[in-house]
Amino acid sequence: MTVTVAAAERLMRIGEVARGAGVSVRAVRYYEQQGLLIAERSPSGQRLYRQDAIPLVRFFQEMFAAGLTSRRITELLPCWDAGHTDAGQRAMLRAERERIQAKIDDMQAALDHLDEVIAITDTHP
Amino acid sequence: MTVTVAAAERLMRIGEVARGAGVSVRAVRYYEQQGLLIAERSPSGQRLYRQDAIPLVRFFQEMFAAGLTSRRITELLPCWDAGHTDAGQRAMLRAERERIQAKIDDMQAALDHLDEVIAITDTHP
DNA sequence: CTAAAACCTGACGCTGGCGTCAGAGGCAAG
DNA sequence: CTTGCCTCTGACGCCAGCGTCAGGTTTTAG
Numbered sequence: 001m002t003v004t005v006a007a008a009e010r011l012m013r014i015g016e017v018a019r020g021a022g023v024s025v026r027a028v029r030y031y032e033q034q035g036l037l038i039a040e041r042s043p044s045g046q047r048l049y050r051q052d053a054i055p056l057v058r059f060f061q062e063m064f065a066a067g068l069t070s071r072r073i074t075e076l077l078p079c080w081d082a083g084h085t086d087a088g089q090r091a092m093l094r095a096e097r098e099r100i101q102a103k104i105d106d107m108q109a110a111l112d113h114l115d116e117v118i119a120i121t122d123t124h125p
Numbered sequence: 126m127t128v129t130v131a132a133a134e135r136l137m138r139i140g141e142v143a144r145g146a147g148v149s150v151r152a153v154r155y156y157e158q159q160g161l162l163i164a165e166r167s168p169s170g171q172r173l174y175r176q177d178a179i180p181l182v183r184f185f186q187e188m189f190a191a192g193l194t195s196r197r198i199t200e201l202l203p204c205w206d207a208g209h210t211d212a213g214q215r216a217m218l219r220a221e222r223e224r225i226q227a228k229i230d231d232m233q234a235a236l237d238h239l240d241e242v243i244a245i246t247d248t249h250p
Numbered sequence: 251c252t253a254a255a256a257c258c259t260g261a262c263g264c265t266g267g268c269g270t271c272a273g274a275g276g277c278a279a280g
Numbered sequence: 281c282t283t284g285c286c287t288c289t290g291a292c293g294c295c296a297g298c299g300t301c302a303g304g305t306t307t308t309a310g
Contacts, residue, residue: 013256013257013307014256014257015255015256015257023298024298024299025256025257026297026298026299026300027297027298027299029258029259030297030298034297042306044257044258044305044306044307045257045258045259045305045306046256046257046258046306046307047257047258059238062231062234062235062238063235064296064297065228065231065232065235066231066232066235066236066239067232069295069296069297070296070297079242079246080242085246085249089246090243090246090247093239093242093243093246094243096239097236097239097240097243100232100235100236100239101236103190103232104229104232104233104236106187106190106191107190107191107192107225107228107229107232108229109187110187110188110190110191110225111191111222111225111226111229113184113187114191114218114221114222114225115222117204117205117218118215118218118219118222121204121210121214121215121218122215124210138286138287139286139287139288140285140286140287148268149268149269150286150287151267151268151269151270152267152268152269154288154289155267155268159267167276169275169276169277169287169288170275170276170287170288170289171276171286171287171288172287172288189266189267194265194266194267195266195267251310252309252310253308253309253310254307254308254309254310255306255307255308255309256305256306256307256308257304257305257306257307258303258304258305258306259302259303259304259305260302260303261300261301261302262299262300262301262302263298263299263300263301264297264298264299264300265295265296265297265298266295267294267295268293268294269292269293269294270291270292270293270294271291271292271293272289272290272291272292273288273289273290274287274288274289275286275287275288275289276285276286276287276288277284277285277286277287278283278284278285278286279282279283279284280281280282280283
């Protein structure tokens, strides 16, 4: 007979999450305020995070770097941690994908232009 | 005997520049305020631009999209329209190039991650 | 037990590329 | 002349992701 025991997951406080993900404590609090990262609370009111908080914060950083806002990320979170996803969310995923791709293309064009300038200034000191 | 005559270049007012480059009039004024785009003035004080103002504004837009600030662009302008370039400026060019490349790599990583999520949500409706 | 380190809740500040409103002057056409 | 569009100079507003200070509680190390 097998008994499923709730694995006493080791909970972290906010500082550990921040250091682990390479962001500031302030940033982690901000994510909670924006509804990105929900934390449990200790009896004294301190935030307690599960292990997956760190990769999650890293994911947020990646999305921020890609130009998504925290609001967009909250709207897309259901696609991420649940299998539950409706047509609207899939459409948003695709739309964001296109926006990122377009931005990459723009930046690549800018890079090519800059490389031209560099080539000129190098051969033409 | 050849005589060089200053070609009476057709000058544009700010609206034409803005429409031609696809930005707002406000944006063009802002570029001047930041020292990016110097305009002559008509006797009544209106800004007058040469033809190359339009590609120049487009270039600014491209650099903004790549994450450069107007200050950086002003610092790099001498490399652009003059052959004059010192070692410091060439170093800055390279530094900006690296920053842009790094940002592109980050965004590509984000895009790949998003594509994974999209693949999951598609095969797992 | 005590001091340091970590955490808490507000709340204001900052940056950058403009948008936008206010109030006043230019400029070609009918 | 006047109508209507363009332009001018300030100057304040905005947004997003935090930084940062204030003033207080909690946890931990020695």
